[in-house]
Amino acid sequence: MGVLVVGGSVAGVRVATALREAGYAGQVTVLDREPGPPYDKPSLSKETLTDGTAPPALPGHVTLEEIAVEHRPGVEATSLDLAGSTVETSAGPVAFDRLVVATGSQPRGFPLLDDLANVHVLRTARDAARLGNAWVRPGSRVTVLGGGFIGCEVAAGARKNGLDVTVVEATPTILARSLTREEAERMTALHRAAGVKVLTDSPVADADVETDPAPGRVRALVLGDGTRVETDLVLVGIGSVPVVDWLGTSGLEVAGGLRGDGRLRVSGDGRVLAVGDVVRWPNARYGREMRLEHWTSAREQAAYVARLIVDDPKVRDSDCGLLPYVWSDQHGHRLQLVGDPDLAGAESITVPGVEPGWVHLRVRDGLVVAAAALDAQWHVARLRRLLASCDARVDAVLATLVRRATVDP
Amino acid sequence: MTRRVEIDRELCNGYGNCVVTAPDVFDIDPDSNIAYLVDDQQPDEAAMPEVREAADDCPVRAIRLLGSV
Secondary structure, three states, rough: OOOOEOOOOOHHHHHHHHHHHHHOOEEEEEEEEOOOOOOHHHHHHOHHHHOOOOOOOOOOOOOOOOOEEEEOOOEEEEEEEEOOOOOEEEOOOOOOEEEEEEEOEEEEHHHHHHOOOOOOOOHHHHHHHHHHHOOOOOOOOOEOOOOHHHHHHHHHHHOOOOOOEEEEEOOOOOOOOOOOOHHHHHHHHHHOOOOOOOEEOOOOOHHHHHHHHOEEEEEEEEEOOOHHHEEOEEEEEOOOOEEHHHOOOOOOOOOOOEEOOOOOOOOOOOEEEEEEHHHHEEEOOOOEEEOOOOOHHHHHHHHHHHHOOOOOOHHHHHOOOOOOOEEEEEEEEEEEEOOOOOOOOOOOEEEOOOOEEEEEEEEOEEEEEEEEEEEHHHHHHHHHHHHHHEEEHHHHHHHHHHHHHOOOO | OOOEEOOOOOOOOOOHHHHHHOOOEEHHHHOOOOEEEHOOOOOOHHHHHHHHHHHHHHHOEEEEEEEOO
16 A cells, blocks of 8 residues: 555656655555656757757666665556545556655647647657657758747757747747746747747647648648748647546546645545646645646655655645746756746846846845746856745845855956 | 765756755856855765755756765
């Protein structure tokens, strides 16, 4: 019995290692619907795609075998019987004392392009291999549908590999969910300088599809204004949806993500918890519900839940509050975002002395609630620490970040 | 026991997670964006849990823990 973790990506594997670090001696089993040993996903849209570098193995400095965690690849959870404390899987039922749901998210589909031979998504190592194999043909015209993080990274990777790339974004700017208009325009300029065509305000109205031979290929995307974007390959990067289908009959609340309480508990009795992309929970730091799709948040939630399971006094009476943090690599530049993802009502203050990069503090009522930065890793490492416990006064933050420019030679 | 911590400067890509996790042990060079050991000092045994966490926190596994048994 013991702890059953469903999901063998960063969140699920981190639950297992954190349980052992917290002294949990019972059985720990990780079910993983993907084949093979666990691996880390951030490189899939970066070096793995462009250079064929294998993604790093999970968990890191130990293997799951070394810490007596059973990893079961190729086993997919199909339903949850809460009353019976059993997960039904593709390999038969598995009983649990405590269950941690870490099934993550999967790419949102674009119905006009579903199931076509030259249409891709990027989530798993298998997706990355399929995409990498498809675009090695010289001169391929790659169309990236959606100007979010994945789309922008793939576009940059395709340019690095010498392909002809167009980003098609329905809204007025790329990266619109995370950046101010001005920041997004700077990122657009970087893409254009690298030779990426960026089409914003460009909803796709139709697709020109060659149906024979099956399963068919898309020849061109047709935009709202009638423009045809001829293409050899399309990467659909329009967001992701939590993997909750298998919980449909469980009685748990799954709309918009598996709903957890402040301690990431998803069942009333607290036997079932959730971590990673799949969970929507009231982030104690902000007092409002969030579903974060970030590598760092997944690891932090996993460590919290492991401590909760062993009844660690440090978390027993405190809800899970996280500082959102995400990074993205595009055209050799590092974009980093930290703090409250809601930009509404925030004033932007530019940290001096960062050029050619930039750091923009997002400030409300004299407090730094978030920041966005390009090529400013030293600054962001400090910002993450400054903001980790509470929002910091803008003058204190500036004193820390600007000190270097005045003190160092 | 971990005897020694090394940062692979070729692998390090300036993610800075180690600086956040173990700020007394790691920092990042503002010009090269490569991590280094603060004051070139090996961490003492008390800092090792943080160092191990930092090693796992590194997306490219650029922190090596040598001499573990």
